[in-house]
Amino acid sequence: MSWGLCYSSQDHTIALPLLHVKAVANLKELAAQVKITQTYFNDTDEALEAVYSFPIPARAAVCSFVMIKQDETRVLGHVREKEEAKQIYNSAIAQGMLAALMEQRTPDVFKLAVGNIQAQEKVHIELIYVTELAEDEENDSIRFHLPLHVGARYGETPDAQAQRLLQTSGAFLEILVDVEAVAPIAKIGSPSHTVSTELGPDPALPNAKELPFSNYARISLSSESALDKDFVLTVKSAGLDAPRCIAELHPTLPTTALTLTLVPRFKLPDVSRQEFVFLVDRSGSMNGARISAAKKALVVMLRSLPAQGSLFQIASFGTGCTSLWEDGSRPYNQATLDDATRHVDGMNADYGGTEIRKALQKCFETRKIDRPTSVFVLTDGQASDLDGVFKAVKGAVANAPAQAYLRVFVLGIGNSASTAMCEGIARVGNGTCMMVGEQETSFTGKIARMLKAARTPLITNIAVDWDVPAVEVPTAVDEDEEFVMVHDEEAPDSKGKRKEMSVFDETLDPLQTENQPAPPPPEVVLSPPAQVQQSPFKIRTLSPGNRLNVYAILQGKTVPQTVALTGLAEDGSELKLSVPVTLSHLPNVLDSPPAIHALAARKIIQDIEDGQHAITTSVPGDADLLARTVKASIVRLAKTYSISSSQTSFVAVDESGTQHASPPVSSIPERPQMKGFARAMKRTPFLASRKMAQPRARFFAVPDSSTDSDGGASIEEINAAAASLRSISAQAGSELSSQNQKLDLLLDKLSASSSQMISTASLASDSVGAPKADEKLNNFFMTSRSRAGPSRTADPLPMDPLETLARLQSFDGCFAPGVLSTVQLNVPADEARAALGVSEEVFATIIAMAFLSTKLGPDVERESWEAIYDKARAYVEMALKSVASTVGVDELQAQAVSYLAD
Structure with missing residues (x-):
């Protein structure tokens, strides 16, 4: 897939020079409103029609598109049904008008076609989207993620004229972020880039002097070149995890939107018997730091499983799927834990492509059905068949027995991991999703949250009472009938009598057939929107430590005083929380809908696309009618709240009166400064059309480690395909030996080049903004990576103290005596053990507990090591009870803390 503004010339895709990228984000509460403006220059002597593709987080709602001409005229985009938008665009292009069409390709990739860009003119593309913020590694912290793939992939040096424009326009990339927190900001920074941070509100605000200084911050980043990875900003402030409900009145519509968010904190007994399946992506793109991150996560997760009643399995997938134990999951004990650890240490990214649907189906088919199952997917990729993947997960979850329910969790690894796929699998799988960037060296808190959610019993009957008056709440029948059918019945005549028809009309031939097209299906007429439209439509997941976001659009302007969240635990306990509602006064960006309404509408549409809705038909079993009703419901929501969706697009037409002839694409000459790029393109066949050029295959001159959802291939995937080609060639017979030798030579060159690029990229990623290890903390540890066995993976992540200790813990919680040669004490070990009066195993375990609870440092959240500590x-x-000891665990641990070296 091509990122950036491109056009087709002589069957090749050419990129227009990208002169400037500016991203302005406003972070308030737990949402962000982002405006991205990119400036392109048509340096040819012909009018062009070009294609612009860009990624955004899957959880975001694109709510505004503006095309700004060189004379600063703003051409606004309007939301229309997808086919209608295409017709408007094509008609405008045929008339020589400047026009643009923006449509959703996948939930996290959008495409924009711009027609009749005049020669030697600049075009500004302005996009606005709103997105909710994800929780970060620590408690009371959030993460803002800004994809930068557009600027990174097509920021080549333009020609002389474009270069002069670039020099006069200043920096190539600008990022400005304004942060407003509910409490003083405790920590703020970027793990991905070096930024400039200034505390306090923007002095330009009219009431800046009245605002609490420590609750505000401004972050900026300026670069003269394109960046090669996404921008990440983290903010820590007291109370970010606390429950809150924000209401927003629509400025023109009679509706009120609300967002309820919290990070639950409650304690329930763990699920007594459960199966854990770890599904690991080992495709070629996982090479380097990504496979190392997956292995590190597995080491900690395996030690955090409950010692009693657990079965577990490790499956690896790429082009195919294999399991550690082909006969199924095995009981969790020391022997199986040792086998699993050796298996993890020997993992490499050598499984070819990424066939995640087949791998998931295999896990579902081989799972145990006598107990609940939690599947953990660790991946960096994305699927070309998202609908098929989601369908497989939804079907397996829905068909699982009530007492053997299934949940699917996802750990997305790397900057190119598809948020649409990772978050989508977790959403329909009733699990949670965590994303880990390539620059992160510590993410045990995230995997600890996932495991805690898996160990927590299923909460049922989760509901939100939005405090809507009883008389306004629709009945159950109303919720299931969101539309009515209009039947075209025979109308009576003006006298109230029906038209008479002869039973035997001699003028008609009963054997004659009329060659007429079938009548169009009757139009779907939707009922008025329900009084309460909520997303998630049915809340299926509520777990400690994992943020819950619930949205609603209420008809009317009445703002509830409070909302109540309720749920039912397996033991019959009722969970309940009442949250007061605060009215938002957040100003809206020009030409953009209100943020909470846009996010709520996006989430409701997402539910409808997932099949989570109350839409039914008056004709049971009519799949066609259901599909058309679903589409009509999505279109109505998207058009009402001005957002892009799978069924709607933004279309913008400059009707100022200036019209130009639309030139044929083949007449556009090749630009001199792009000759090298064009020569690379000539090695790849392209499907060229006047509207858009879609590649059949891709061999880019520019290194690109990401994967595509529409057939593009990264260097890693090329190597994976090469492995398959070798296998096919070998099976073809000895007559192909000479061809095989030539192929091997070519592939070896590709592999060497790929490894060098991946290694360079990994080193660069690790060196920029990576947190430094605490020297005092590292002095406690005398072991190195050799303890984990040999590793053939390039650029492994350094083993941190938590992983080192985790490898020394047995399945039942006991720590090996190796702890005593790893953790430094201020007294001889024999003397300390004699003072405690316990066995060698108990002593090593007490020392490890003391270290975990006091020496990991403030940056390592308790939930990261809580499961290991609790075991x-x-x-x-149990050991103290077996010898009838009169000394308690807390007393022993307190004494052990005093023996730890400073």
């Missing part, structure tokens, strides 16, 4: 504590308690 160790349970082991010590």
Whole structure:
């Protein structure tokens, strides 16, 4: 897939020079409103029609598109049904008008076609989207993620004229972020880039002096060149995890939108018997730091499983799928834990492509059905068949027995991991999703949250009472009938009598057939929107430590005083929380809908696309009618709240009166400064059309480690395909030996080039903004990576103290005596053990517990090591009970803390 503004010339795709990129984001509460403006220059002597593709997070709602001409005229985009938008665009192009069409390709990739860009003119593309913010590694912290793939992939040096424009326009990339927190900001920074941070509100605000200084911050980044990775900003402030509900009145419509958010904190007994399946992506693109991150996550997760009643399995997938134990999951004990650890240490990214649907189906088919199952997917990729993947997950979850329910969790690894796929699988799988950037060296808090959610029993009957008056709440029948059918019945005549018809008309031939097209299906007429439209339509996941976001659009302007969240635990306990509602006064960006309404509408549409809705037909079993009703419901929501969707597009037409002839694409000459790029393109066949050029295959001159959802291939995937080609060639017979030798020579060159690029990219990623290890903390550890066995993976992540300790813990929680040669003490080990009066195993475990609870440092959240600690504590308690000890665990741990070196 091509990122940036491109056009087709002589069957090749050419990129227009990208002169400037500016991103302005406003972070308030737990949402962000982002405006991205990109400036392109048509340096040819012909009018062009070009294509612009860009990525955004799947959880975001694109709510505004503006095309700005060189004379500063703003051409606004309007939301129309997809086919209608295409017709408007094509008609405008045929008339020689400047026009643009923006449509959704996948939930996290959008495409814009711009027609009749005049020669030697600049075009500004302005996009606005709103997105909710994800939780970060620590408690009370959030993460803002800005994809930068557009500027990174097509920021080649333009020709002399464009270069002069670039020099006069200043920096190539500008990022400006304004942060407003509900409490003083405790920590703010970027793990991906070096930024400039200034505390306090923007002095330009009229009431700046009245605002609390420590609750505001301004972050900026300026670069003269394109960046090669996404921008990430983290903010920590007290109360970000606290429950809150924000209401927003629509400025023109009679509706009120609300967002309820919190990070739950409650304690329930763990699920007593459960199966854990770890599905690991080992495709070629996982090479380097990504496979190392997956292995590190597995080491900690395996030690965090409950010691009693657990079965587990490790499956690896790429082009195919294999399992550690082909006969199924095995009981969790020391022998199976050792086998699994050796298996993890030997993992490499050598499984070819990314066939995630087949791998998931295999896991679902081989799971145990006598207990709940949690599947953990660790991947960096994306699927070309998202609908098929979601369908497989939804079907497996829906068909699971009530007492053996299925949940699917996802850990997305790397900057190119598809948020649409990762978050989508977790959403329809009733699990949670965490994303880990390539520059992150510590993410144990994220995997700990996932495991905690998996160990928490299923909460049922989760509902939100939006405090809507009873008389306004639709009945159950109304919720299931969101539309009515209009039947075209025979109308009576003016006298109230029906028209008479002869039973035997001699003028008609009963054997004669009329060659007429079938009548169009009757139009779907939707009922008025329900009084409460909520997303998630049915809340299926509520777990400690994992943020819950619920949205609603209420008809009317009445703002509720409070909302109530309720749920039912397996033991019959009722969970309940009442949250007061605060009215938002957040100003809206010009030409953009209100943020909470846009996000709520996006989430409701997402539910409808997932099949989570109350839409039914008055004709049971009519699949066609259901599909048309679903489409009509999506279109109505998207048009009402001005957002792009799978069924709607933005279309903008400059009707100022200036018209130009639309030139044929083949008449556009090749630009001199792009000759090298064009020569690379000539090695790849393209489908060229006047509207858009879609590649059949891709061999880019520019390194690109990401994967595509529409057939593009990264260098890693080329290597994976090469492995398949070798296999096919070998099976073809000895007569192909000479061809095989030539192929091997070519592929070896490709592989060497790929490895060098991947290694360079990984080193660059690790060196920019990566947190430094605490020297005092590292002094506690005397071991190195050799303890984990040999590793053939390039650029492994350094083993942190938590992973080192985790590898020394047995399945039952006991720590090996190796802890005593790893953790430094201020007294001889024999003397400390004698003072505690416990066995060698208990002593090593107590020392490990003391270290975990006091020496990991403030940056390592308790939930990162809580499961490991709890297993160790349970082991010590049982050991002390077996010898009738009168000394408690807390007393022993407190004494052990005093023996730890400073």
